[in-house]
């Protein structure tokens with residue numbers, strides 16, 4: 172059993188009604204198998220004022236399983252923060268695997284960087300300090316500039332692309348096995364459209380925060396004002412995923428109060 176587990180991961184994060192049940196899952200299935208590097212990163216992140224943004228370890232465990240299931244080798248992550256999901260991905264993909272990791276904030280990435288280096292997975296990571304959307308557009312045009320050598324629900328393009336084939340170079344289009352979308356929710360649909368082109372058929376995308384703190388099912392009057400915009404976006408996004416014929420989806424509630432919607436392709 173992990174000491175101070177309740178201090179590191181607030182049980183109140185979970186959608187599960189019972190905090191004891193959430194702790195049971197963490198202590199029985201998650202912590203015993205969590206790599207030491209990820210435990211260390213969780214502890215390093217715990218003192219950050221925005222520590223709640225970090226991927227919850229039980230969600231990370233599912234992500235690692237999904238990465239293995241699709242034999243992910245080339246992945247992309249939008250929204251790194253201090254990086255729990257990033258070394259998790261790097262430790263899970265094969266030795267010659269690559270992750271393009273994008274975040275507007277290099278400072279938070281650098282908090283977790285020593286752990287990434289210690290884990291010996293820095294070579295698998297291309298960190299790009301940028302807004303995510305222009306980088307996705309550059310990837311589609313094969314003009315991505317890598318800023319440095321560091322250099323993450325589920326969604327599978329059924330036809331391995333979303334049109335516009337004539338405009339794209341072959342290198343990036345249809346080449347990614349896996350994507351983790353954990354950045355600004357206002358752009359999720361924009362990310363989705365680009366990822367439909369960047370992902371291989373059979374690739375998988377995990378979207379975080381699709382239940383937006385559980386507010387998607389709350390009566391409007393009970394939703395705090397500062398969550399309303401994201402709640403509306405999440406509701407629209409979930410409807411759009413549900414009616415998108417290009418993908419197969421699964422909407423999972425785990426870890427964080429707002430875990431992801433899953434989609435998968437043929």
Ligand SMILES: C[S@@+](CC[C@H](N)C(=O)[O-])C[C@H]1O[C@@H](n2cnc3c(N)ncnc32)[C@H](O)[C@@H]1O
Nearest residue numbers: 225226250251252255256274275302303354355
């Ligand atoms: C929820 S955190 C990511 C958590 C991380 N995946 C983890 O495992 O701990 C969201 C991150 O997205 C970044 N972000 C927000 N808007 C962005 C954008 N437009 N483009 C790129 N990154 C963005 C923020 O700087 C923040 O670090």
